[in-house]
Amino acid sequence: MRSHYCGELNTSFIDQEVTLCGWAHRRRDHGGVIFLDLRDRNGIAQVVFDPDTQDAFNLADKVRNEYVIQVTGRVRHRPEGTVNPEMKTGEVEVLGSALEILNTAATPPFQLDEHVQVGEDIRLKYRYLDLRRPEMFEKLQVRAKLTSIIRQYLESNDFMDIETPILTRATPEGARDYLVPSRTHSGEFFALPQSPQLFKQLLMMAGVDRYYQIAKCFRDEDLRADRQPEFTQVDIETSFMDEYAIMGMAEGLVRQVFDDLLGVQLGEFPRMTYREAMQRFGSDKPDLRIPLELVDIDHLVKDAEFKVFKGPANDAKGRVAALRLPNGANLLTRKQIDDYGKFVGIYGAKGLAWIKVNDLSQGVEGLQSPIVKHIESQVMAVMEAVGAENGDIIFFGADRARVVNEALGALRIKLGEDLSLYTSDWAPMWVVDFPMFEDASEGNLTPLHHPFTAPACSVEALKQNPEEALSRAYDMVLNGCELGGGSIRIHQQDMQQVVFTILGIDEAEAEEKFGFLLSALKYGCPPHGGLAFGLDRLVMLLTGANSIREVIAFPKTQSAACLLTDAPGEVDSKQLRELNIRLRKPNAAE
Amino acid sequence: MRSHYCGELNTSFIDQEVTLCGWAHRRRDHGGVIFLDLRDRNGIAQVVFDPDTQDAFNLADKVRNEYVIQVTGRVRHRPEGTVNPEMKTGEVEVLGSALEILNTAATPPFQLDEHVQVGEDIRLKYRYLDLRRPEMFEKLQVRAKLTSIIRQYLESNDFMDIETPILTRATPEGARDYLVPSRTHSGEFFALPQSPQLFKQLLMMAGVDRYYQIAKCFRDEDLRADRQPEFTQVDIETSFMDEYAIMGMAEGLVRQVFDDLLGVQLGEFPRMTYREAMQRFGSDKPDLRIPLELVDIDHLVKDAEFKVFKGPANDAKGRVAALRLPNGANLLTRKQIDDYGKFVGIYGAKGLAWIKVNDLSQGVEGLQSPIVKHIESQVMAVMEAVGAENGDIIFFGADRARVVNEALGALRIKLGEDLSLYTSDWAPMWVVDFPMFEDASEGNLTPLHHPFTAPACSVEALKQNPEEALSRAYDMVLNGCELGGGSIRIHQQDMQQVVFTILGIDEAEAEEKFGFLLSALKYGCPPHGGLAFGLDRLVMLLTGANSIREVIAFPKTQSAACLLTDAPGEVDSKQLRELNIRLRKPNAAE
Structure with a gap:
């Protein structure tokens, strides 16, 4: 329906006839002539209608903001003195000869063509209007380009994109799990994954060697800290590579991203131990700028x-x-x-x-x-x-x-x-040599990362002095932000058992929670490790967005609701009956 | 840890020292010498240990099937008469000089190196072993290559990858929805999306112009028909393109896939009306072979x-x-x-x-x-x-x-x-000119596709004779399989209202179910349409797999259970209490 995108037009198109489709961004009447700024995802072009083309002029006269129109006309230089150097297409305009109104538009609840302060609730309710603003579309575009660069980098390094399940095992005490009642298995639940951690380790045991996935993860937590119930992670796992090789690969990825998207050369990433980071900066994600x-x-x-x-x-x-x-x-x-x-x-x-x-x-x-x-x-x-x-x-x-x-x-x-x-715009680094464990409030040790992280010492040393043990974990930090992190995993059953014992997980509990992983460790598990990047965080850094909600097409509010679709919502009692659950009345006894 | 993958070795490596990592696929002792077939994701290489290298030989002697080992040695020609033309690496072998056992392995519950008939339940329980079999890995690899080709094709055609939510609105009567209880909004539920249909239409209203996503979709249905509770769809939507342009783009995509993956030239896709397909073949997805x-x-x-x-x-x-x-x-x-x-x-x-x-x-x-x-x-x-x-x-x-x-x-x-x-290997085609509606059993009309499908006629014609109205929908069919389908969508509010009325959806119900879409139609919705391909189905066709479970890394059984992780499972009553739900006792009254 179009011959060009609006933003493409420049002086090389002079005297060509073009057909454009888009939204009436702004309309001005001046000296008996109608000026329409036509907007599509690529940019804005100025279209002029004069009374000589009577039909088109009359239609143009009906056009209001956000009408959807198709325009045909000839590209010409803008008259001297009206060139707009701030616009990509500012040297040219289209003299419209035909116009079709493809759809009308009611007056939007907020103006798109001015940088009005609009409440976030209204923006989220009318997200499809908010996303029409070039600065919002730009963020979606950076996100799409970013995932494309990541995929190409990883695939050219032999990583295979493999999907892992969204309907996964609910673990007892999985306090932050989103649960999904099963219809076929009455009284039982799936959980949405907080990460594909166990599945990616299983893929290593399956011999996949190099796996990646841009994976949706879910966490039902309080959303104060600018988080989202569903977020996206660049998930990577490899076999037969040590931590240095994995860090080098991950560094290469982030360098590529910054070069391609911002033209920034990040160079090498200094490595700092956890101990030094805490000592010099009081933080395990120091902002070295x-x-x-x-x-x-x-x-x-x-x-x-x-x-x-x-x-x-x-x-x-x-x-x-x-x-x-x-x-x-x-x-x-x-x-x-x-x-x-x-x-x-x-x-x-x-x-x-x-x-x-x-x-x-x-x-x-x-x-x-x-x-x-x-x-x-x-x-x-x-x-x-x-x-x-x-x-x-x-x-x-x-x-x-x-x-x-x-x-x-x-x-x-x-x-x-x-x-x-x-002192600089970008300060990337690695933090390494984390402690294996930290003191939990009850006096038990808890894993600083997760219970599958490999220690840097032998089974014996770990048993003797777990508090002093360091892990083979690594975090990538950029400007004080944890961009990603990972570790070499435990690949031997005896080591995994020792770690569970230190964590106070007895055999029955280990079997109940991770039986399938322990079983898999028996059958020839390769040395493996990996890491995960927070994609939303990375887009925020790249676009300078100040909220995660700015870099997600359809985000949820801090109370985990979607104002656009009004989710979550009520459901029929019939549906609940089929799932064998019922609502608990407030304050009802067990 | 390795210098090469096993499958890479050939006569061009003669006399080079290589280091390989992988699994002991098979071991033979012959003439005082140990032969190990070493397997990684790339292939199998034969490694020979003779007693001259005493340490390595002694270690090799301990190696059993599925041990994980690292081997260093020199590549040499196999002795005459022992060349194996059936193997990629069949002309060479590695004379092992050093061996490290990285992990041992218990005897697997089924043999990988023989094409034994193993029950599917056992294969699913030990999926990480099943996936080690080259023929299973090959399917994962085709799937990864396929998604890569699809992404490149769509991105080079200006389609943007945009993620839509997994936690979406639960609609009353969404009979096949998976539900997710909300913790913050007591008594309310999210639903997992059966497809991103409404979100991709909203993205068109947002001016995204060309969207795609390789999207997880969910349907809680009986699984007789070789289906999975979660499946993957290549989801595409465009603005300002008519059905012929969309079909051409989709055809180009599938042609590219077949050319790149199978070296097959599919050529043009004949178009056939629904009426003709039913008349000549009794089916709306005829197998033209x-x-x-x-x-x-x-x-x-x-x-x-x-x-x-x-x-x-x-x-x-x-x-x-x-x-x-x-x-x-x-x-x-x-x-x-x-x-x-x-x-x-x-x-x-x-x-x-x-x-x-x-x-x-x-x-x-x-x-x-x-x-x-x-x-x-x-x-x-x-x-x-x-x-x-x-x-x-x-x-x-x-x-x-x-x-x-x-x-x-x-x-x-x-x-x-x-x-x-x-009469041929591949017979692709389009079925077009579907009826808008079909008779539901209760006598009401129901949409043949979905209620957002645009009719090929005017509002007036539709009102007068809905039974005769054709839609602007199209299905891509290959070898009697529906590979994908889509339609031009309704972009005008009055048309959408008429369709709802014909479907017996009154204003209140329309507002309740699709209020946000109806609202969005008011604010300048562009003409748009799209389609979706079933990715799992496409991989099945490309690999000749006879079950969808063969082309998914971690599939569920026909009763929607994961035998590997034992999902779904029971959860703590504390968790349910936090979600304000309780289990219904079997046969309990409301």
Whole structure:
């Protein structure tokens, strides 16, 4: 129905007859002539109707915003002085000779051609209108190009796209599982997968060697943290490759993506141990664009009178750390410093000690701070340790290590953002050498990643000292965002049993939950590992979107509802009867 | 960990050292030497260990079937007389110098290296072993290549891959919907999509112009007919293209697939109206490889005494048709003819009348049949109408048209299969000009496709005579299989309302079920249409698989269970409580 897309037109088409289809983006009447901006997914072209072409002119006169029309006309230069250098097609216009109105349109609930502030609820309810806006369409387009680049990269590296089931096994205690009642197996349920983890491992046991899938995953969790009940993951698994080979492959993929989509050369990705990342940045996903670092001063303040420092400095699980903000005394007002004190409170810090470095040559006298008097004998050593210079502000955290890391880690990011301290646009890296386990609140060890992650040590070493064991896991971090992560998996049955034992999973429970995996490990499981990227997150980074809902065609709200289709909804009791379930009345007893 | 895949080795690698990883496919000891067939996804290589390399030899001696091993050695010619021309790598072998056992394997529950008949239940329970068999892996590989070709074709035609939701709106009476209880919206449910139909139409309204997705679809139905609860569809939708442009694009896609995967040139696809297909083949998905056709003889037997013919011939909804099997008298025994009589009974036919044409020159005397005496005055005209020749058998169907079509249509296929009458390997085609509606059992009209299919006539014509209206739908048929189908959709609100009215859907119900679509139609909906291919079906055709379970990595059984992971399963009552549902006790009252 069209000869060209609107956005294609330029001076090379002068005097050609073209037929365009699209939406009336804007209409202006000027000097007895009608100007229509015609929009399709490719761009906008200006079409002019003058009264000489009476029929077309009369029809054009009826066109309102968002009418769907087909226009035929001849491309010509825009008259001098009306060229629009901001538009791709700004040098030309189409002199319309024929017009067909393919569909009319009611006045949209919000204007598309102006960047009006529209409430997100209205945008989601009329998503099909919201997506017509070029900036929204652009995000869908980047997403489509991105998946295409990913697929091509992986397929040219012999990865096979294999679909794994969406209706999978419901595991007891799968607290965040979406459940699907089975009609044929009364009283039983499927679960939607939180990830294809077990299936991709089974594919390795099947000899597939290199698997990938752009996979839908599901998690029924509170959606505060800008998450979606269904999200998409680039899921990758390989056999006979070690962690370095897998990281190299994944790096190559992300480099390709940035080169193709943004023309950015990411180069090599530095690798940093988990321990170093926590120590220097208070985070296992440090944003390396920000040139601020935490410095441990526990050893310097062990004997201080100041209990706030002394306590954590002498506690194996405590930490005392400093964060130097160069030139901070000039960058921050007292009010701002106080606000940062409130900010770290969000992360559990009881306060934010600070020292303004006025003049180091005056020793302690040259330091301005409410706390200096409490650490008089230690403070100059601290200044030296952090490399303080005149004009700096030094912030301090002293608490359980977790609190210090979270509080100063977050403060570091916040200072970087607020003061635009970034030293580069993109800072990719790997975090490696994670601990196998972390302390759960009940005192049991829990896996830092998942229970199939291989340790970097032998079965014996793991048994003897599980708290110290490191895993063969790796996370790819970009600008402080975890882009993806993975690990070498356990491929030997005895190792898997030991890990289950450490996690407090007894044989019966292991059999019940993962029996099929344990069985598969018996029959010749190859060494294997892989990783997964969060696709939505990656699109957000590439497009600069500030919400996951901007990069998904039909997203759900924070309460997991679709405002467009009004899902979820009620269903017939007959349907429930067939599924052998019934609704529980609020507050009903078991 | 490897330098090459096993299957890559050939004489160009002679004297090179290679490292291979894989599974011990078979082991033989011969003349003091150990032969291991090493298998990976690429093929099988023979590795030889002799006692000269003592360490490797001793390890090799421990290797059993399905052990996972890494082998290093030098490629050499196989000794004369031991070359195996049936293997890709049959001219060479690797003289192993080092071997590492990466994992052991228990004796598998079935042998992989022999084509043993193994029960499907066992194969499904140990799917990871079943998939190790080269013929199973090959199917996964064809599937991955197929999706890759499809994506490249569509993307090079400007189609954008866009994901639509899996957690969608549950519609009242969505009888075959899988339901997902919502935790945040108590008492409400999502449904898994039976197809992305409404979302892809909404994307057209959003101006996406060309959309595709390889989409998971879900249908909770009885699985007799070799179906799966989750299946995959190549989903396509475009704006501003008419049915001929869409069919051309889809044809190009399937031609490309067959060329790339099988080296088969499919050429152009003939188009046939639904009416012609039913008349000539008794089916809306005729297998054109079989050179047999139905011939209408209603007009010839209207006045016959024979009530079996006369009744249907004079009934507007009846049909009397003949199917000529050339040379049938020599091809079929009397027993076989009787068996075909039973066969058509499956389709509701009360019997299968037949005439053996012994000698046409003798007139009625030359015909052998139980029915000839009942249609003596008509039978020679019938013989002429069907083009009978000596030696033929003519079969007859006389009943309601639906029964005749199904019975003779099926008989036609059955004869083609049983007697190998195929005139070609691949016979693609389009069926077009479908009726808009069909009679439902309750007397109401129901849509032949779905209620968004555009009619080929005006609103007025549709209102006046809905039974006669044709739709703008099209089905792609290959070898009697419906590969895909689609239609131009209704893009105007008034037309959609008329169709709903004809279907007996009142305004309230339309609003309740499809309110968001009706609303979207108001705001400038472009003319659009599309189609969907069944991916699983296409892989079956391409690989010659005889069950959909052969072309899905982790399929479910006919009762919709996964024997590998034991899904569906029971869940904690705590989980159900959180979802505000409870199990209904068998036979409990509401």
